[in-house]
Amino acid sequence: MGAARLAGARLDRADRCISVAFVFKNQIDVSVTASMDILYISPEFPPNYVHFIRHAHALGARVWAIGEAEFFSMPPDVRSWIRWYVRTELGNWRTAVRAVNELLEAKHALGFEGAFDLVESHNENWLRLEAIINERFGIPGIRLEETEPLKKKSLMKQVFQRLGLPVARGGLVADMQDALQLAEEFGYPVILKPDEGVGAGGTHRVGSSAQLEALFPGLPPGYLLEEFVDAPIVTYDGLTDREGRILFDNSLVYGEGLIEYTLGTDTFFYVSRSIPERLAEIGASLVAAFGIRRKFFHFEFFVRRGDYIPMEINSRPPGGPILDMMNFSADGDLYRAWACVATGQPVELPRGKKFAVGYVGRKDKPYRLSHEEVLARFGPLLVEAAENPPVFQGIMGRTRYLFRSENEADMPAIAAAVRQTTEGT
Secondary structure, three states: OOOEEEOOOOOOOOOOOOOEEEOOOOOOOEEEOOOOEEEEEOOOOOHHHHHHHHHHHHOOOEEEEEEOOOHHHOOHHHHHHEEEEEEOOOOOHHHHHHHHHHHHHHHHHOOOOOOOOEEEOOOHHHHHHHHHHHHHHOOOOOOHHHHHHHHOHHHHHHHHHHOOOOOOOEEEEOOHHHHHHHHHHHOOOEEEEEOOOOOOOOOEEEOOHHHHHHHHHHOOOOEEEEEOOOOOEEEEEEEEOOOOOEEEEEOEEEOOOHHHHHOOOOEEEEEOOOOOHHHHHHHHHHHHHOOOOOOEEEEEEEEEOOEEEEEEEEOOOOOOOHHHHHHHHHOOOHHHHHHHHHHOOOOOOOOOOOOEEEEEEEOOOOEOOOHHHHHHHHHHHEEEEEEOOHHHHHHHOOEEEEEEEOOOOHHHHHHHHHHOEOOOO
């Protein structure tokens, strides 16, 4: 994979001068002068993340990138925002490091000396790679040891407990005997989930010892077994500045449990117009405890008896089109807000939410309302209708609909109509 490509170089353009100081965990302040050099990992996926690059470029940063896509498969405007791109295998850190060296050679050949000022992927899959690049090339930012509690659910749970927060009972299981013993203690159903994983991938609800005995031998090492918590799920999401201050926060309300969506239930959740005070308080404590700086965050919670039980945390934006939903809710632009944080420029975001924004993902069932009928019936409230990328369709549905309304109570009613099938479900 290799070949570097020159893209969008404006060598005759006078570079804007920006002076900015960065503060990162375990790093001294670094003063960056002249245009910044940002290394972006995987600029083409997910598709909406190209807006991060667009805004960074518009604010005067030079964007350099590595990724797995063929360069000329990207839209022309995306290519024009990237100074140089090297195609590589991101899952192999040694290969990726060689690609970064190749990028640096191109960067220096073009007259831009020095290392990169910042590395970003906004993607949980590449968080460790981001840390490796930071360490190898002396770039301020997250370090490898700091990624462990951001990736492993077992370590997250330890942090939750140190903060005095309630957690679902459970832990890592080494073998079948461990799993059966813990399941017997909790009672069925129980949840099996990977210690490391993105979203609900690899998660199973197990209803009996026979099912556990059949399932467990086929699982890879590193699984947790937890009690099943039958409770609503909400999130606390947002963006932090370079010092870890929360610039914008948000909460999603899920229609059902995440496992139901992996099992075929049409996905429904919505951005709420308000955030309960207790949820915001816990969320802010977790941002501080995990040292999240200059990044988005996405935390999931069970809601039980008026309190919030943290499930897991993610140091990334919430997935799919949720950033767009957050933008629609406030009439703001979080892509630009991140670019402003990255380049040290003032961040302007609206305060409060003007709208609740709902997501419905349909999964190729015989629906009572056709696609055209959904558009006609809910047109004034519909802000987006599109097909999801194939990799998202298993959980998020093939076709997504985004609705917004000043009345939050509209969201469940719209979802019920759009998800209803001819079989009445």
